[in-house]
Amino acid sequence: MFRLDEDFAPFYALIENDAALSWAAKGAGRLLAAPTVFEDVVKTICTTNCAWSGTVRMVSALVNDLGAGAFPEPKTMAAAPVRFYRDAARAGYRGAYLKALARDVASGALDLELLRPECGLLDAEVEERLLALPGVGPYACAHIMMLIGRYHRLVFDSWTRPAYLRVSGRRRASDRAIERSFRPYGPFAGLAFWLMLTRGWVPAEG
């Protein structure tokens, strides 16, 4: 779940002399992902257009009511009635997205695990496939790709935008402008962006 098999040396080499990111070269950058891409996609859809309390409510219902304490299998989510998504998870319009996604994964029509970097697909192709999923837009796509170890895209949402203004000291900054400023980080642009925003989460060295 921390992708410990992944070699971060290329990223650390890129930032070792970077004024804003060299601190991270001592071992930062691993994101906690779910065991399956399916789970990451479901959870990410549950973060869209709602407060964090809503995300907790939806995912808790999936785990407690359908998975008996663990994240449910696609076939279990597919078999859950519409009223579960409406009345228990209170997922609103996301309910139909989640049930259809689970159905397609359970049937084998959709293989999300194939999107992992070790399976060889190009970032652009993975991005295209993720954006094709109902409920997955630019934010969710970038977020899911980060979690599976594809760090090119920057995650823009109502938390990262103001967080960037605070860190950068700018008054305004369009998404395009921010993307441009992170272009030097190439395939690690999204990870560099995330680390700059979350630097305060890492305890300062004594």
Place this chain on the structure above:
DNA sequence: CGTCCAGGTCTAC
């Protein structure tokens, strides 16, 4: 009680 919006996305121009 009505409005706004939170770790957005989809559709229709």
Place this chain on the structure above:
DNA sequence: GGTAGACCTGGACGC
């Protein structure tokens, strides 16, 4: 390709 409106839900906020 860029942008209003609608969309489930519920907590915060103003009145």
